[in-house]
Amino acid sequence: MRALLLLCCFLASLLLSGQAEETDDVSEEAPMRDRSHIEKTLMLSEDKPSDDYSAVLQRLRKIYHASIKPLEQSYKYNELRQHEITDGEITSKPMVLFLGPWSVGKSTMINYLLGLENTRYQLYTGAEPTTSEFTVLMHGPKLKTIEGIVMAADSARSFSPLEKFGQNFLEKLIGIEVPHKLLERVTFVDTPGIIENRKQQERGYPFNDVCQWFIDRADLIFVVFDPTKLDVGLELEMLFRQLKGRESQIRIILNKADNLATQMLMRVYGALFWSLAPLINVTEPPRVYVSSFWPQDYKPDTHWELFLKEEISLLEDLNQVIENRLENKIAFIRQHAIRVRIHALLVDRYLQTYREKMTFFSDGELVFKDIVEDPDKFYIFKTILAKTNVSKFDLPNREAYKDFFGINPISNFKLLSQQCSYMGGCFLEKIERAITQELPSLLGSLGLGKNPGASNCDKTGCGETPKNRYKKH
Numbered sequence: 001m002r003a004l005l006l007l008c009c010f011l012a013s014l015l016l017s018g019q020a021e022e023t024d025d026v027s028e029e030a031p032m033r034d035r036s037h038i039e040k041t042l043m044l045s046e047d048k049p050s051d052d053y054s055a056v057l058q059r060l061r062k063i064y065h066a067s068i069k070p071l072e073q074s075y076k077y078n079e080l081r082q083h084e085i086t087d088g089e090i091t092s093k094p095m096v097l098f099l100g101p102w103s104v105g106k107s108t109m110i111n112y113l114l115g116l117e118n119t120r121y122q123l124y125t126g127a128e129p130t131t132s133e134f135t136v137l138m139h140g141p142k143l144k145t146i147e148g149i150v151m152a153a154d155s156a157r158s159f160s161p162l163e164k165f166g167q168n169f170l171e172k173l174i175g176i177e178v179p180h181k182l183l184e185r186v187t188f189v190d191t192p193g194i195i196e197n198r199k200q201q202e203r204g205y206p207f208n209d210v211c212q213w214f215i216d217r218a219d220l221i222f223v224v225f226d227p228t229k230l231d232v233g234l235e236l237e238m239l240f241r242q243l244k245g246r247e248s249q250i251r252i253i254l255n256k257a258d259n260l261a262t263q264m265l266m267r268v269y270g271a272l273f274w275s276l277a278p279l280i281n282v283t284e285p286p287r288v289y290v291s292s293f294w295p296q297d298y299k300p301d302t303h304w305e306l307f308l309k310e311e312i313s314l315l316e317d318l319n320q321v322i323e324n325r326l327e328n329k330i331a332f333i334r335q336h337a338i339r340v341r342i343h344a345l346l347v348d349r350y351l352q353t354y355r356e357k358m359t360f361f362s363d364g365e366l367v368f369k370d371i372v373e374d375p376d377k378f379y380i381f382k383t384i385l386a387k388t389n390v391s392k393f394d395l396p397n398r399e400a401y402k403d404f405f406g407i408n409p410i411s412n413f414k415l416l417s418q419q420c421s422y423m424g425g426c427f428l429e430k431i432e433r434a435i436t437q438e439l440p441s442l443l444g445s446l447g448l449g450k451n452p453g454a455s456n457c458d459k460t461g462c463g464e465t466p467k468n469r470y471k472k473h
Contacts, residue, residue, distance in 0.1 A: 031297040035115060037308065041315040042322075044181045053326055057091050059442060060333060064090060067434035068337045071427040074419060075344045080396065080404050083216055085336060088158035094325050095187050096318065097214050099239060100224035102193025105255040109224065109293040110137065110188050114180050117295045121178050123190060133172045134210065135190040140177025148173030162213065169205035185322045189214055194235045207235075212242050219328055220321045221249045226256040227268045232275045240279035250286040251317060252276070258292045258302040265290070289314045326446055334439040341431050342394055345384050346401070348416040353378045364411075372405050 039045045064085065071077075078084045098106040107123040114137070116122040121143055123135065136151070136159070148170035152163040162173065172192075191211065192203075215221065221243065243250055254272055257265055269290065280286065291307040291314075298304035321328070350371060357367050357378075371378055375398055384390055420426035 032295055033297045035295075037312055038113065038115075038315060041312055042182055042319055056326055056442065056446060057329075060330060060439075061087060061090050063434050063438050063442070064333055067430040067438065068333070068340060071344050071419070071431050072340045074427060075340075075347045075413060076404075076408055077340050077343050079408065080343055080400060081339070083336075084161055085333070086155070086158060086160060088156055088160065089217065090329065090333070092158040092217075093185060093187050094219040094321050094328070095189060095214070095217055096220045096222065096321075097189045097191070097218035098222050098224060099191055099211070100193065100222075100253075101226075101229040101236065102195050104193070104224045104226040104229055105293060106193070106222075106224050107135075107190055109222075109253075109255065110190055112294050114178070114182060114188075116178070116180075121176070121180075132192050133174045134192070134214070136173070136175045137183060137188040137190070138175060138177050139180065139183035141179055142177070143179070144177040146175035146177065148175070151175050158217070162210070165205055165210055165213075169210060172203075172205065185325075186318070189218070194233075194239065208238055208242065211239060215242055215246060218246075218249060219325075220251065220318060221246065222251050222253055224253045224255050225272060227254070227260055227265075230268065230271050230275050232279065237279060240276070247280065247284075247286055250280075251314065252286050252288040253293070253314070254288060254290045256292050257290045257307060258299045258304070262303065287317070327443065330439055330443045330446070334435060337431055337435050337439070338394060339396075341428070341435065342384070342390055343396065344416060344428065344431075345388055345390070346380065346396070347413055349380045349383055350375075350401070350405070351410055351413055351415055353380060354410050368405070368410050372402055375401070 098110065100106055105125075108125045111117045111122045111125065114121075134148075148162070149167075151157055151159045151173060152170055154160065159173075159175075163170065191214070192207075223243075252272070254269060260268060269288075272288070273285070276285075289310045291310040292298060293311065298307055353371055354364075354368050357371070358364060371380070375381060381395055381398070384395070385392055416426075416428050419428065424430075
């Protein structure tokens, strides 16, 4: 009996001490960090009307529909690249995509950049995997949650193509409209964290395909790590394969840096590069930012000056993407037009070769199978390079055309010379005019029409024109 009484007293003392510790934790709240550098760098405090780009975007949309889309549809380019451009995508704001392992601080970073902590707008965060949905943060007059099914059904938005990933995915897609000034100029996308010990099938939708859809449309991609999650597994390795060719948009973030002493931080920084080196096969590695992106003040006895400079550099990167919105959009549409043109030329060459090799006694299926299996034997790709001044680095993979013609018989297509009309002209001539004249002219007029106040010495340096390093590839 006495032993039982002693045990009860011991448990009661533990409970009281735990409550005392919790009370101390609540009373000793960490001081909040000053946000003035965010307001200043992103120009959120400036009371100026937003620039009206509707005329330029309308012109860009007209060029796309009149000069690019007819050839794109005629030769079924979307079935080769799985990238259909909608009107919503042309007029959409720049997209910033957050990727990385679970619980590295992606949602917390978004809350911090937007100042949403301790408000009803904030994203849920925690030490466990908390984000299971693809969350799109957009601007709106009031706080509003939009279901994925509604987002996909709204053709005015840029998310209607996501419907092809199925209803299971749309249940994992959510849009949040927030009345925030930064979201008037940019859209944030928070993604589920990568969990290496989970099979892809358990998600219930094609996670990698969905990530690829967002990667293809993102203007800036933040890949976030923290010092405790530097291991690279199959899912993270697949993600970096999908990022190949988008190195100019990638920014690596080593978050929660003030949790480590200087020597340990150097070791972690080196370990991060060692882990990522096999995955990023480029001469110049992506920019790595080292800081702690959350609202609490930096921990004492850390290099907070360095962390603050790193944070400001990241904000400047983000601001430049926003400022170069239209240049990036025009460059992206022009790059898309170049790829459509090359695809049309290749299909035309396949069709020409097929008709040249066909005789009265030939088996058409066997003839074309021979051409598709070994296009180099018939100089298909070399002919395109020789006659049209096409870069060999822009040519699609030969293997892709085996699958393409597997579902699209060659008899479904017409020669380019037959894609002409008296009133509309030739499809090839129109797309070439868009690539060489109309889109460059639109880009030039954009530079002339910009607000003169945006090119003063404070922002660009006297006599120095800022470079656009964020063009889509």
